[in-house]
Amino acid sequence: MSATPARRILAVVTLLALLVLSACTAGPALHVRRVATHQPAPSASPAAPSTSPSPTTKPAPGSLDWYVSQVPTFPEAPPPQPVPLPVTGAAQFWQRLPTDQRVAFITIDDGGLARPPEVADFIWRAHIPVTMFLNSPAAEEHDVYFRQIMVAGGVVENHTITHTSLAGRSYDRQRHEICGAADKLEALFGKRPTLFRPPFGEHDATTLRAAHDCGAKAVFHWTETVHEGKVRYQTPEKVVQPGDVLLMHFRPALMDDLLAALKAIHRAGLTPALLEDYVR
Numbered sequence: 001m002s003a004t005p006a007r008r009i010l011a012v013v014t015l016l017a018l019l020v021l022s023a024c025t026a027g028p029a030l031h032v033r034r035v036a037t038h039q040p041a042p043s044a045s046p047a048a049p050s051t052s053p054s055p056t057t058k059p060a061p062g063s064l065d066w067y068v069s070q071v072p073t074f075p076e077a078p079p080p081q082p083v084p085l086p087v088t089g090a091a092q093f094w095q096r097l098p099t100d101q102r103v104a105f106i107t108i109d110d111g112g113l114a115r116p117p118e119v120a121d122f123i124w125r126a127h128i129p130v131t132m133f134l135n136s137p138a139a140e141e142h143d144v145y146f147r148q149i150m151v152a153g154g155v156v157e158n159h160t161i162t163h164t165s166l167a168g169r170s171y172d173r174q175r176h177e178i179c180g181a182a183d184k185l186e187a188l189f190g191k192r193p194t195l196f197r198p199p200f201g202e203h204d205a206t207t208l209r210a211a212h213d214c215g216a217k218a219v220f221h222w223t224e225t226v227h228e229g230k231v232r233y234q235t236p237e238k239v240v241q242p243g244d245v246l247l248m249h250f251r252p253a254l255m256d257d258l259l260a261a262l263k264a265i266h267r268a269g270l271t272p273a274l275l276e277d278y279v280r
């Protein structure tokens with residue numbers, strides 16, 4: 001699995017920008033340095049980080065090195081073929097992305113409950129493509145954490161302000177929740193979200209209109225949930241299908257959830273890919 005060259009270059013440019021930025025502020029500098037020290041330049045061949053154990057030493061279970069060592073080797077990701085979007089006044093709704101390409105997508109929601117500290121390093125070192133559907137107050141309070149994951153290759157998308165159920169609410173109320181979060185996330189991270197996930201997956205036709213009017217191209221449900229290292233299938237196949245969307249949350253066991261998702265995708269003969277490469 002590897003990010004597209006353009007995305008890796010973007011990540012490095014972002015990293016350099018953050019390094020320049022962080023020269024003025026002590027906080028982010030520490031975080032950025034932590035990400036940077038583990039990773040060789042993208043043009044270099046994969047190299048062990050300085051903290052890597054010798055070949056005869058197995059990493060301690062539960063350590064970052066252990067998680068990285070458990071990641072399966074995936075087939076090469078195919079060049080993404082973006083899915084055509086109909087031109088309407090509403091965002092497209094999908095449970096899974098309609099594609100025959102042998103890829104599946106990892107999504108991480110919320111952001112307010114827990115933020116395991118090694119997630120950014122894990123994502124960076126194992127090249128895990130992730131989409132983060134964040135509530136804007138959590139994003140604002142913990143922006144450095146989520147920026148670290150962006151530097152590692154993750155993308156921030158929209159999950160409302162207050163995590164309230166939108167179905168049945170007025171257009172204005174729904175628009176306030178969706179546009180308000182989009183405005184804040186754009187201000188924080190410099191990119192307006194183009195994807196939206198309604199809290200609890202609860203939505204109606206008004207949600208799709210409001211999401212469209214706030215800049216979203218697509219609204220995503222999910223096909224599997226991952227919690228405490230267990231994948232639960234919500235489709236009859238009980239195996240990850242091409243285009244499937246796996247949902248997990250920023251919770252204490254996120255490292256285990258990421259690993260479980262990667263193993264399930266690998267068992268299905270698929271490769272993790274970035275949702276944003278398929279919805280343009």
Ligand SMILES: [Zn+2]
Pocket residue numbers: 109110159163199200
């Ligand atoms: Zn949520």
